[in-house]
Amino acid sequence: MFTGIVEETGEVVGVTDTDDGRRLRIAGHEVLSDVSHGASISVSGVCLTVEAFDDETFEVFLASETVDKTYLGTVEEGDLVNLERAMPGDGRFDGHLVQGHVDTAAEVLAIEQVGEDWWFTFELPEGYGQYVVEKGSVTLDGISLTVAEREDDRFSVAIIPTTYELTNLSTKEPGDFVHLEVDVVAKYVENMLDGYVDRLQ
Incomplete structure (x- = not known):
C-alpha cells in the first residue's frame, strides 16, 4: 500500500528485454536507505518488487502483463520515474489509498x-x-x-x-x-x- 506522496525521482539506468518481459535498473537515493530483497516500490505508480540492489540502484522485473498495460514497456535509459516506498505501519498518511495497481x-x-x-x-x-x-x-x-x-x-x-x-x-x-x-x-x-x-x- 502506498499514499501517492512521491519521495524522489529515479533515473532508469539499465533496460533489458527478455522473452518473458522486461528488467529495469533504476538509480535512487531515498528509497534505497532501507531497501531489502522483495521490497515493494512504486515506480511511476506501478507496484514492483525489488529483485536485486546495490548502494546506488535497484532492479525490478516487468511481467508481460505489466509491459502491455503500462508505458514502462517503452521507457529508456535516462528517463525519470517517480519513486515511493510502501507505507510503513506507523507512517503518516498524507495522500490517499494507493495500491500501485495501474488501471x-x-x-x-x-x-x-x-x-x-x-x-x-x-x-x-x-x-x-x-x-x-x-x-x-x-x-x-x-x-x-x-x-x-x-x-x-x-x-x-x-x-x-x-x-x-x-x-x-x-x-x-x-x-x-x-x-x-x-x-x-x-x-x-x-x-x-x-x-x-x-x-x-
Whole structure:
C-alpha cells in the first residue's frame, strides 16, 4: 500500500528485454536507505518488487502483463520515474489509498503555467468516468492528486511548484502518457451497490 506522496525521482539506468518481459535498473537515493530483497516500490505508480540492489540502484522485473498495460514497456535509459516506498505501519498518511495497481494510461492533453502553479489536463479514458469526480482523488504516475475540473472526456489537476519540481511531471509534454489509478474506494462502493441493486431486482 502506498499514499501517492512521491519521495524522489529515479533515473532508469539499465533496460533489458527478455522473452518473458522486461528488467529495469533504476538509480535512487531515498528509497534505497532501507531497501531489502522483495521490497515493494512504486515506480511511476506501478507496484514492483525489488529483485536485486546495490548502494546506488535497484532492479525490478516487468511481467508481460505489466509491459502491455503500462508505458514502462517503452521507457529508456535516462528517463525519470517517480519513486515511493510502501507505507510503513506507523507512517503518516498524507495522500490517499494507493495500491500501485495501474488501471490504464491517460494522455496529457494540455499543460499551462498559471502563476507559480501548473494546470495539467488529461484525457479521461473510456470506462473510467464514473470513478473520477471533481475534488476527488486520482493517482497519476504514482502522485496523489485532487481533480480540480472534470468534463465529459477530460479532467484537470493543479500542480504546485514542489510537486512539479520533485516529480517527473516536469518532463511531460502534450501527447505523453501517465499511469492512471482511480480511487479504489470508488470501486468498492460500485461493487457493493451493484450487489445491492441485484438483490432488489
